[in-house]
Amino acid sequence: MPDDKDSQEKIEVLSRLRYHKVGLTERMKQAFLNVPREEFVLQKHRESAYIDTPLPILAGQTISAIHMVMIYISTHCTDPQIGDKVLEIGAGSGYNAAMFAEMVAPEGSENPGHVYAIEIVPKLVEFAKENIERTGYSDRVTIIGGDGGIGLPEYAPYEIVSIAAASKKIPPPLLEQVAIGGKMVLPVGKSFYQELILMTKEKDGSFSEKSLGGVAFVPLTGKYG
Ligand SMILES: C[S@@+](CC[C@H](N)C(=O)[O-])C[C@H]1O[C@@H](n2cnc3c(N)ncnc32)[C@H](O)[C@@H]1O
Numbered sequence: 001m002p003d004d005k006d007s008q009e010k011i012e013v014l015s016r017l018r019y020h021k022v023g024l025t026e027r028m029k030q031a032f033l034n035v036p037r038e039e040f041v042l043q044k045h046r047e048s049a050y051i052d053t054p055l056p057i058l059a060g061q062t063i064s065a066i067h068m069v070m071i072y073i074s075t076h077c078t079d080p081q082i083g084d085k086v087l088e089i090g091a092g093s094g095y096n097a098a099m100f101a102e103m104v105a106p107e108g109s110e111n112p113g114h115v116y117a118i119e120i121v122p123k124l125v126e127f128a129k130e131n132i133e134r135t136g137y138s139d140r141v142t143i144i145g146g147d148g149g150i151g152l153p154e155y156a157p158y159e160i161v162s163i164a165a166a167s168k169k170i171p172p173p174l175l176e177q178v179a180i181g182g183k184m185v186l187p188v189g190k191s192f193y194q195e196l197i198l199m200t201k202e203k204d205g206s207f208s209e210k211s212l213g214g215v216a217f218v219p220l221t222g223k224y225g
Pocket of ligand 1: 061064090091093095118119120121148149164165217219220221222223
C-alpha cells in the first residue's frame with residue numbers, strides 16, 4: 001500500500017480523470033492505489049509516473065495513459081470480475097496486466113483469476129517480467145514472449161481479451177479464444193487514429209460490437225499487423 005502522501009497524489013489524479021468519463025468504481029480506485037505505476041516506468045520518468053499521459057518505455061513503445069488503462073478495466077468496457085481469466089496482447093511495461101490482476105485476483109480472493117500477457121519485443125518481455133516480479137504480481141500475472149495476434153490457445157477460453165496495439169482488422173485466432181459471454185477490446189483503424197471497439201461473444205458464438213470512441217495506439221506487429 002502506498003503511504004498517505006502517495007495516496008493523496010493518486011486520488012488527485014483520479015479526480016481529474018472525470019473529464020474522460022472513465023466511470024470509476026471503488027474496485028478500480030483500489031486497484032489504482034495498489035499498483036505502483038512508478039515501478040513500471042523508466043527510472044528517468046519516475047517523477048512523471050502520475051501524469052495522465054503515455055510515457056516512453058523501451059524499443060520506442062509506451063506505457064498507456066492512466067485514463068486509457070482505467071477505461072479498459074471499467075464496467076462499461078471489459079467489466080472484469082474476480083475469477084476471470086484475462087489475455088492481454090501487448091504487455092509493454094506490465095502495468096495494465098497488474099491492474100487487471102487487481103481486478104480479477106485481488107489479494108485474499110477465494111477464487112482468483114489470472115492474467116496472461118503476451119509481448120512481442122524481447123527487451124520488453126524482460127522489462128515486464130522484472131516489473132511484475134519486483135511488485136509482487138508473479139502469482140497472478142504470467143508474461144509470455146511471442147506474437148499476441150496468435151493468442152494463447154493453451155489456456156483459452158478467456159473471459160477478457162484486451163489488446164493494447166492497433167490493427168486494421170481483428171486477428172481471427174483471438175476471436176476464437178474469447179469465452180461465451182466474454183469480452184474483447186481493441187483499437188481498430190489506421191496509424192495515429194483508431195476506434196476503440198468492445199466486442200461481446202454471444203451464446204451462439206457471434207459477436208455484438210460497440211464503439212467506445214477515438215483513440216491513438218501504437219500498431220500491432222507480427223502476423224496480423
Ligand atoms: C501501448 S503499448 C502497451 C502498454 C502496456 N499495456 C503497458 O501497460 O505498459 C503496446 C505494446 O504492444 C506490443 N505489441 C505490438 N504488437 C504485438 C504483438 N503482435 N504481440 C504482442 N505484443 C505486441 C508493443 O511492443 C507494445 O509493447
